[in-house]
Amino acid sequence: MPRVTPLYSTYRFHSRATEFAGYTMPLMFKGIIQEHLAVRERAGIFDVSHMGRFMVEGRDAERFLNHLVTVDVARAEAGRAQYTFLCHEGGGVMDDLITYKLGSDRFMVVVNAANREKDFEWISRWMAGMDVTLKDVTDDSVLIAVQGPRSADLVKEALGLEVSGIRRFRFVLASYGGLEVVVSRTGYTGEDGFEMAVMGVSLQRPQVGMEMWDALLEKGRRWGVEPCGLGARDTLRIEAGLPLYGNELAQEFTPVEAKLDRFLDMSKFDYIGKPVHERQLKEGTAKTLVGLVCIGNAVPRSHYGVFLGGRQVGFVTSGTFSPILRKGIAMAYVDSNVAKEEKELEVDVRGIKCKAEIHPPPFYDPRRYGWRRTS
Template identity: 40%
Template sequence: MSRSTPLRDVHESLGATLTDFAGWLMPLRYGSESAEHTAVRQAAGLFDLSHMGEIFVTGPQAALALDYALVGHLSALAPGRARYTMIVNPAGGVIDDLIVYRLQDDEFMVVANASNYEKVADELVTRAKDFDATVEDRSDQYALIAVQGPKAQEILSRLTDADLENLKYYAGLPGVVDGRQALIARTGYTGEDGFELFVANQDAVPLWEALTREGTPYGMIPAGLSARDTLRLEAGMPLYGNELSTGLTPFDAGLGRVVKFDKPGDFVGRAALEAVKDTPPRRRLVGLVAQGRRVPRHGYPVTKDGAVVGEVTSGAPSQTLGKPIAMAYVDTGVQDGLAVDIRGSQEPMDLVELPFYRRK
């Protein structure tokens, strides 16, 4: 049975199409997913992300525990800042990609994907056992609401006195939003400016309503998982289970920059990752833009002269480009003459560097 976020009744009242996603009943769309996508690019969208996991690591050696547990150098992170990183297995395969917030010197919040947060929490408990640190999964205590788009700061500033103007990208600060305590983070998964608000469950509905009230005059509308997926695809952002898995290392995904070999001490997966860091991967992650109108989808073969040279990991129509796009792993060295086998038809594709879209 799917779990519900604190905003389920709100979604139903708005006529959302609800679907199971990673064991959660989530809004897929409220009406037109293309309208939701466009609103985020041009004004703002309001998202319920309460299915994400929040795992706290606290104590005198919390930073050292995370340095050992994750591939990033988290002890170098300043309080109030956030970092994109990964947790890998001993073979270097990606268990999940994460955002870690350093709230205080001895307090970190690890935000994990909905499908993986229980696994991540268990791994962190195991990996922190030799450190003076405590790991606690507090996912059930938090709702997460995101405002994403070029009008996000204008909208949110109507509800808070927090210094949004000087809040940097990948930073967070505690603040009061519409009279409610929140962690205000300048992060997102859409390729636009925006904020993610971590609040207590009981504050989710009134905060959503307040944001709706203030955001509607700016053109903000609620947006579901479909729009979130096409937005992150245009921005070239990986999705766990598509572009990332335990069968792939960060280097395979073109994200080797998140692996910090210069941090002191050992970390889980270090030896395996050091062994492959200077070896070009067999396949690389690229962008594909369709020359025609047919849409390449997850799992479709990528071909060259009829031979399979890769596989699509994510694909959808792009509202911004006006063409179907996809991310795919293709054999290293292949540059042109690509097609995607769409139900037996070889549809020609142009290979491009990621991302497809970058905000000005």
């Protein structure tokens, strides 16, 4: 039977549900496009409590994590959140995740919901001889994301938390309803926003989490803030060019192939998978990830073939209709030489070859949308 989050009862009768990673989650509330545009133009609220949350603690916590992940957590200061990867010895991605450095002996790690059990087992494998503990706190906390240009205003007005001074990928510890809250300036939409992990909330004790959700919705009404489901979360992250594990990232793909080598700290002494990444950065890779914008009305989807002159040169990993561009967009793995030399390819959309231009993400104009916006 699918799990539910502690917030489920607040929206179960107001959303259309879907099953994802073993959870019953909201796919949409009023509609994917309406929710998508609310986030781009105002703000949206997401229940992302299905994401796994681990605590890594102990004298060797910093050294232990540094061997497992691709960034250098030792050089980060307390209060820093870092996007990174767990990789296997062959260099492929076990998961992408965010580490939160509470101190050199205490970290929170947020992993993908579908990989929660696998990641816990993988991390546990490397604990021998280390003064470190690993605890899964997913079922004893909730994670609420507020995303969009009005996010800081909404969090301040609804929760009484002054967050405008928090820098991107930084976090602070706060309190709400008597419980500890990790408030980070992070997100999965391409927009400015915050993710708030409320500790001590569970299915048996959901009240504080539900109060936070309701307060955000109530105060956000005057700005047109919307509750958002996984449907809008997916279209937003594709539009921003953000990868999804199981699509752009997997055990058979490396961060170098996914053009995410900026999250590999090659100056570290070692991490699992580093020799393979070093070789790929030096010699190149056979395939690489690109963005595609369709010419015409076609909407590409995962697994559709990508062609050049009648020859298949790749495949779509994620595709959707972009509410901002009003066009079909996609991310795809293609032959690296094709990505270097060509500007236009074709996507096989249900048997019809549709032209698509190679376009570096994000797909929207970053001067008008996203956390870097200037207008």
